[in-house]
Amino acid sequence: MSALGELRTLRKQEKSQVLSEAARKEERAAYLFLVPWLAGLVLITAGPMVASLYVSLTDYNLLQPPEFLGLDNYVQMLDDERLLNSLGVTFAYVFVSVPLQLAAALGIAVVLNRGMRGLAFYRSVYYLPSLLGGSVAVAVLWRRLFGADGLVNQGLALLGVHDAPAWVADPDTALGTLVVLNVWTFGAPMVIFLAGLRQVPVSLYEAAAVDGAGRWARFARITLPMITPIIFFNVVLQIIHAFQAFTQAFIVSGGTGGPSDATMFFTLYLYQTGFGNFQMGYASAMAWVLLVIVAAFTAINFWASRFWVFYDD
Amino acid sequence: MTTDALKTASKHLVVILIGLAMTYPLAWMLVSAVRDEPDIFTSPGLWPVGDDLANFVEGWDSAGLPFSRYLVNSSLIALGAIVGNLVSCSMAAYAFARLRFRGRRVFFGIMLLTIMLPIHVVIVPQYVIFSQLGWVNTFWPLIVPKLLATDAFFVFLMVQFIRGIPRELDEAARIDGAGFFRIYAQILLPLMRPALVTTTIFTFIWTWNDFFTQLIYLTDPAMFSTSVALRSLVDSTSASSWGPLFAMSVVSLVPVFVVFLLGQKYIVQGIATTGGK
Numbered sequence: 015m016s017a018l019g020e021l022r023t024l025r026k027q028e029k030s031q032v033l034s035e036a037a038r039k040e041e042r043a044a045y046l047f048l049v050p051w052l053a054g055l056v057l058i059t060a061g062p063m064v065a066s067l068y069v070s071l072t073d074y075n076l077l078q079p080p081e082f083l084g085l086d087n088y089v090q091m092l093d094d095e096r097l098l099n100s101l102g103v104t105f106a107y108v109f110v111s112v113p114l115q116l117a118a119a120l121g122i123a124v125v126l127n128r129g130m131r132g133l134a135f136y137r138s139v140y141y142l143p144s145l146l147g148g149s150v151a152v153a154v155l156w157r158r159l160f161g162a163d164g165l166v167n168q169g170l171a172l173l174g175v176h177d178a179p180a181w182v183a184d185p186d187t188a189l190g191t192l193v194v195l196n197v198w199t200f201g202a203p204m205v206i207f208l209a210g211l212r213q214v215p216v217s218l219y220e221a222a223a224v225d226g227a228g229r230w231a232r233f234a235r236i237t238l239p240m241i242t243p244i245i246f247f248n249v250v251l252q253i254i255h256a257f258q259a260f261t262q263a264f265i266v267s268g269g270t271g272g273p274s275d276a277t278m279f280f281t282l283y284l285y286q287t288g289f290g291n292f293q294m295g296y297a298s299a300m301a302w303v304l305l306v307i308v309a310a311f312t313a314i315n316f317w318a319s320r321f322w323v324f325y326d327d
Numbered sequence: 328m329t330t331d332a333l334k335t336a337s338k339h340l341v342v343i344l345i346g347l348a349m350t351y352p353l354a355w356m357l358v359s360a361v362r363d364e365p366d367i368f369t370s371p372g373l374w375p376v377g378d379d380l381a382n383f384v385e386g387w388d389s390a391g392l393p394f395s396r397y398l399v400n401s402s403l404i405a406l407g408a409i410v411g412n413l414v415s416c417s418m419a420a421y422a423f424a425r426l427r428f429r430g431r432r433v434f435f436g437i438m439l440l441t442i443m444l445p446i447h448v449v450i451v452p453q454y455v456i457f458s459q460l461g462w463v464n465t466f467w468p469l470i471v472p473k474l475l476a477t478d479a480f481f482v483f484l485m486v487q488f489i490r491g492i493p494r495e496l497d498e499a500a501r502i503d504g505a506g507f508f509r510i511y512a513q514i515l516l517p518l519m520r521p522a523l524v525t526t527t528i529f530t531f532i533w534t535w536n537d538f539f540t541q542l543i544y545l546t547d548p549a550m551f552s553t554s555v556a557l558r559s560l561v562d563s564t565s566a567s568s569w570g571p572l573f574a575m576s577v578v579s580l581v582p583v584f585v586v587f588l589l590g591q592k593y594i595v596q597g598i599a600t601t602g603g604k
Contacts, residue, residue: 048422055441065452069451122345304448305447
């Protein structure tokens, strides 16, 4: 009897030992699988971030060793008119183009969602510009479309408008052409909206129809609240994305951010500072400002989401 | 009944018109590429006036080296990035989705945070590192980060996908004596095909379209990628030679367009599943 009991406890002990051995094995395997990612985190992401924070406190031109300045780079930004202007340009771009782009995405998604025949085809047509929009080729096209003698002005001339601006060459309208380009790429958020709209239970619409709710009421009272998590996701994503816009402004302005710095995005000024003038310290400080801005916007978005995003689970 | 039909028809009409307006610039670029120079800007129509391929012939050699060189360079960069992302992201995703280890939550949180990290924050030190290694004007700075799973977006996509695969499959394999590597390689990888295809497609298109990092690391014309070559063509283009420039722009978009046509299903699934969650 006692021998049997002893055997049992022994077996139990053995089993728990085997288990912990298995757990250890699993952990070892996990870290092995994570080796590339961990190496990337240290060598490509976290390490360079720490280095970048240090470089941002220095004067560094790649050739001489960095000279420590403290917070001078950051203080200098407050007096840098071009930098403050580039911040303004970037904010204007984000605040105008993201809402317009998302409104277009949601509007078209709602239209396409209602049992539309040929949905897959339309979806592809609308999505194509998002895939191409970030390319140099499309930026080249834009520069030509909105040139003084470009297609847009030819079209306007046909309509009798002969005093149209030179768009990309006019400080008042240059940024607007880039906004149009970003709105044109509404296909990516649209596809996400479409996926979200499909999740809204049809029974809700049926019940509302029985109650005599009209089209607009159904959209405002059912569709919108049900897809708030999707709207939130798109807002966060597109804001982060828009803050980092670069290629379009670079190509359309020939790398200058002109005319009169009207399309000098923050990222473009950062590129010129770091890789044009080799002021790596100042460029790094700018990068940290960009990170803080993007992080702040994301944090504000998450905080504000408590008041308007509804999760049903 | 008839009002319903009318409604449907008008809806289709609106959707088609907007679609036409959106694709018009692309179509216009396409026909402009085969137009004779003076006709490009006098005709907003889509009928190719000069229907020869002179612009392509001229454009092909006008960026210093034959344009095929840049296409090959971009292809090599994209190939390296694809292999890197497939291997490293799927390994990390397997660990995050299936294995228990200390620090899992913290690391997973860090991984999610890196998705929104602007590249500008790390580009200066990265440039210093890669230039010390003598890697400026090689493709390594564009490929090595992918080998190290820095495209966290794809790690996240694959984690989400693996979570949808029944755990019982892994457990059954374990009972049959399979180790973690065998489970990863022989059970999960084959089942992850849709996620792997999505990763391949997006890595290809994003690498092909990438400009910022390629502009920074590739300064020797022999190493130019397609987008950097196109940019140098813009800079050297006089006002009168837009035809060749458009021709090469079209050439540079063809691979993206082909991948889009082949992979539509996966592209839509890819954005919808990562976005919907």
